[in-house]
Amino acid sequence: MNQWWKHTVFYQIYMPSFCDGNGDGIGDFIGIRSKLEYLKQLGVGCVWLTPFYPSPKVDQGYDVSDYENVDPDYGTLEDFRAFVQQAHALGIRVLADVVMNHTSTEHAWFKESRSSRTNPKRDWYIWKEPVNGAEPNNWESFFGEKAWELDEATGMYYYHSFAKEQADLNWANPEVKQAMFRMLDFWMDLGVDGFRLDVINNLSLTDCMTDNPTGPDGEQIHQYDVNQPGIRQFMRDLRTHVKRRGNIFLVGEISSDKLDVIRPYADDDLLDTTFNFNLGSMEHFDFDAFTAELGRMAREYTGEHLPTIFFGSHDMPRFPSRFGFDEAQARNLFTLLMTFRAYPFIYFGDEIGMDNYVCHSIDDARDIQGVIAYHKAKQENKPEEECLRALNKASRDHSRNTMYWSDAEWGGFSTARPWIGWQPQSVPCAEAQQKDPDSLFHYLSGLAHLRAELPVLAQGDCQIECPAPQVLLCRRSMPGQKLVSVMNFSGQPVELTLEEGWSLHKTTLPGAATLQASTLALQAKSGAILLSETEDRA
Structure with missing residues (x-):
């Protein structure tokens, strides 16, 4: 089997924010098609699309109302087919984001399910009788509210592990599984090359109703509502189903930032990999914690199995703002991204170093998680300033700002006012960076192409x-080729003594590093890649 993902650079597109092709202020497939050559230049081999299905967008598309169509905001099925055809012609594969844990309450399945207790689709969702006139148990949603919503018409509660408009499916019902597998077939028939599986370990597979415990901080611990018995068998069945169609890539979002929870789901008979939030979602850059997680990942993933490496997504603040990194530090991080033994994922806009979106008022907010936090603070009679702090702390809008394509109005994203507010950026636009061979864009592009060219980066x-304080060294080796990437995250120059036989291949900036005999001198906040060709080729 051609495991194409082993040598692929992935790029996440947040659908409404990437590029507007029809002038309505919302990104779409026409806009994405117009930027495929840009992605090719960057070195992207696969694009991950966030949900593009019809949706009320309570949770920006993760509340699906029709699994087998395209939301009119993003285009039509014909637009999708044209996009896939053009992407494939350029050698770019397509990863679709599928939400199998829950549907929108506007989905036809749920409308049937809630219509009566005896409807054939009643058991497609999780309905429970009240207990002592209240919710069936103490479970909270991942948005911090009660996870049960009373349906007045039928007198029962339905379960929602996220917003109340996102009703969880009952995966103990085999009809649900059959319908979802048919959905996957539909998109594979249209040329999709793989799937990103949203909160896939959250599937409700049993009738467990045990109360969740509360942690020392007063926050509920999600113990019985995730990782339920049967989840591994479900993943085996899923893998068997899609792999019959060929080289379909499966990457799962596991709702945990603990490596010992994330790692077991990437296995020979389960998923190809999972998102490593143990590293990618760190709120701050703590060098010791950061390198400790990298070391664990290097040790835990051996043989055919690789982790993922990413520093941005639609669910977290952009890394330059989150880590307080300038361009020099961003180049260091990108050096690691492309030389570590993992599947690299770039979040759109990170290639030019985009900053966070900030909500200055509730009117700026679009993300339900932030809106919920704001209104909760309001209900507690907190002052407006504190409510806004709560909003910005919880909000996922930070990274959902629209792409900074040019210095035209709205950053060249659209000819109309964008769906989310436009805020100025502190970095040059993509158009300017494409023209500047020394830009951050071109540095990352060079790394992506290097990754495709050097076998040691795919196979080593x-x-x-950590040879010195705040200095990270990543060694890659295979018969016939060795590579070392060195990143100085400190604010001071450093000298390192290496073994003989290395040649300086690439530096983060001109003059950032020099190699004299076996002494590597690095400037502050700079890095280098060194190569060694050996005689022991297999």
Whole structure:
């Protein structure tokens, strides 16, 4: 089997924010098609599309109302087919984001289910009788509210692990599984090359109703509502189903930032990989914690199995703002992104170093998680300033700002006012960076192409070392070729003594590093890649 993902650079497109092709202020497939050559230049081999299905967009598309169509905001099925055809012609594969844990309450399935207790689709969702006139148990949603909503018409509660408009499916019902597998077939028939599986370990597979415990901080611990018995067998069945169609890539979002929870789901008979939030979702850059997680990942993933490496997504603040990184530090991080033994994912806009979106008032907010936090603070009679702090702390809008394509109005994203507010950026636009060979865009592009060219970056072993304070060294080796990437995250120059036989291949900036004999000198906040060709080729 051609495991194309082993040598692929992935790029996440947040659908409404990437590029508007029809002038309505919302990104769409026409806009994405117009930027495929840009992605090719960057070195992207696969694009991950966030949900593009019809949706009321309570949770920006993760509340699906029709699994087998395209939301009119993004185009039509014909637009999707044209996009896939053009992407494939350029050698770019397509990863679709599928939400199998829950549907919108506007989905036809749920409308039937809630219509009566005896409807054939009643058991497609999780309905429970009240207990002592209240919710069936103490479960909370991942948005911090009660996870049960009373349906007045039928007198029963339905379960929602996210917003009340996102009703959880009952995966103990085999009809649900059959319908979802048919959905996957539909998109594979249209040329999709793989699936990103949203909160896939949250599936409700049993009738467990045990109350969740509360942690020392007063927050509920999601113990019985995730990772339920049967989840591994479900993943086996899913893998068997899609792999019959060929080289379909499966990457799962596991709702945890703990490596010992994330790692087991990437296995020979389960998923190809999972998102490593243990590293990618760190709120701050703590060098020791950061390198410790990298080291664990290098040790835990061996043989055919690789982790993912990413520093941005639609669910977290952009990394330059989150880590307080300038362009020099961003180049260091990108060096690691492309040389570590993992599947690299770039979040749109990170290639030019885009900053966070900030909500200055509730009117700026679009994300339900932030809106819920704001109104909760309001209900507690907190002052407006504190309510806004709560909003910005919880909001996922930070990274959902529209792409900064040019210095035209609205950053060249659209000819109309964007769906989310436009805020100025502190970095040059994509158009300017494409023209500047020394830009951050071109540095990352060079790394992406290097990853495709050097076998050691796809096949080599990996070791993580810290040879000096705030200095990270990543060793890759295979018969015939060795590579070392060194990143100085400190604010001071540093000199390192390496073994003989290395040649300086690439530096983060001109003059950032020099190699004299076996002494590597690095400037502050700079990095280098070194190569060694050996005689022991297999």
